[in-house]
Amino acid sequence: MILTVNNEKAFVATGGQVFDNSKPTVVFVHGSGLDHRFWTLQTRWFAFHGYSVFAPDLPGHSLSAGVPLDSIEAMGKWLVAALDSAGVDSIHLIGHSSGFLIALEAASRLDSRLKTLTAVASAESIPVNEDLIVIAESSASAGADLMLKWGFGSKTQLGVSAVPGMQPIAISRQIMSDNPLAIDLRACRDYAASNAMLNKLNCPTNVILASEDKMTPCKFGLELATRLGANVSQIDDSGHFLPIESPKKTLDAIKSFIGKHTD
């Protein structure tokens, strides 16, 4: 669906169903340089199993218009504005990588509307190598290559795909090459408010880790989980790009947690 948020058109994937804000809504927030398609193999299941799905492309990304936002704080505010414009009331918020930082920023503004928060392959803070940002500034695809080479697990590097016939690395690269990767990475690097935001959280939390994650290694995800007292699951044989590398296991880890916290 297309929403107008802050006077710009925003694309929000709804998992193939008409959006219904009276249902509990699962909100998926993509990470740096990505878009809603990163969540395709999770969103559609929720949309056909009693939930509404809200998976936006952030401003200036893929199908959403507007200027890319240059801070996690601004992205978090934008997400809340987008949810407000759709009249969403009962929210299960999920973020991948820097998408979790955006979700965290939004969480503090959602109050009782927020039912659960899930971090997928993320951490309390995500440092970004300066060289990577410089390369991404000169070429998003060159930056994407570095991230994908580093980020995907060994099985996917060998061309193994959970979806028959597909190449997840090429799909991710194509999405990232057309998006403002450097701006997103800089915003991720500069975000320093997660500690304050974590202190404000009072909803059930869930942390999903990837055993081969080199970008946000498991130990940082575990530190986050410990601090939150979160439900934790670790998915083996997968790198940082969990939702597209191990879509079924990622979905299972999300849905079992959300299922426990849905009336």
Added chain:
Amino acid sequence: MGKSSFLGEETIALHSGYQPDPSYGSRAVPIYQTTSYVFESVDEGASLFNIEKGGHIYSRITNPTVAVLEQRIAALEGGTGAVCTASGMSALFVAFITLCSAGDHIVSAAQIYGSTATLLRYTLKRFDIGCTFVAINDPDALKEAIQENTKLVFCESIGNPGLEVSDLPAISNIAHERGLPVVVDATFATPSLCRPFEHGADIIVHSITKWMGGHGVAIGGVIVDGGAFDWGKYGKHPTLTEPYEPFHGISFWEEYGPSALVMRIRSESMRDLGPSMSPHTAFLLLQGIETLSLRMQQHVENAKQLTRWLLEQGLVTWVNHPDLPDNPTHRVAERLFPKGAGSILCFGVKGGRDGGGAFMDALVLSSNLANVGDSRTLVLHPASTTHSRLSDEEMKATGTSPDLIRVSVGIENIADIIKDFKGGLKAVERLLK
């Protein structure tokens, strides 16, 4: 430019798409000779049917062995995904009808494989899909041929049998300026010699029966999606951007983006038409692909040496190969095919059609048959076989002539190939006496 893997070409050809299975550790890709797959639960089955999850339902649509081949070819070409089909012709048909509906139009290179020309000229016409054939490297002709209802531009990376190399960057620029994708049949090239996505093409089709398999024992085709074409930008391809009723009004572009084409093909053509590849065929083709790089080096080297030898023979009236300076697309070949422009060459002998016949009938090692890309050397007289349904005028437009002998140079010892051809030329000499 596409990139599906950070491994080298030779490594991709051996490994991509497969890791030893956890049950038995089979190093070779197993043949999953099964029609169907047990669902874990009713809900799991429903989710697979509704493409909420990835997985296998029925081997007409996907199969684990075929999927390895698809992923391997996608990685070799740098695509986002691939669909294997029963033959190269079914791959072309599926690619065309996925992008075109009744009332639509295709612009195609004139110099293409005879059966593809027939598909475009006659078969698709029955479904009200028109085609205009053009000299594909003539920018003005290409621009002029594009109509309001044109949905794609089609060419072969190396035209069969005229051996003109398509200037993919120039063609792609013109097509993209008009919101059209470029579909390339790259059969004669293989990703070992030219990767069309790196030169602006959007969709690649192969007959993998040929060099990709190399052994001449299995028929197969593949469609590879480059993933770079912005289907949503121009709104010219409603099959990808408009709601598709059989899947609750899904928009493949919105839902899948860079893999929209492959998902539509899988969800429509493979399901409704069923031109699927058998797992056994996929297994055989995988055996060939493992050695693609090594074989292509030998194919190209032998073609170069045979070309040089033919040029020195008095009974040979002409020789054509894109690596020769008098081939009209020689400069393009130098740019796009730095390792050599394939292993097909064409030539004529004195005595015209009869001379050609005498040459071919005298061959012992080389086989006279309707195929190319076998590891063995193959010869053919297109005017009496693959292009026989075309009129003289149409034949000329495709780059064929009555005396043309097409050679698919194999990987035998080059001295043995030349010895065989010497025997053929002796037969021509006897005929002329």
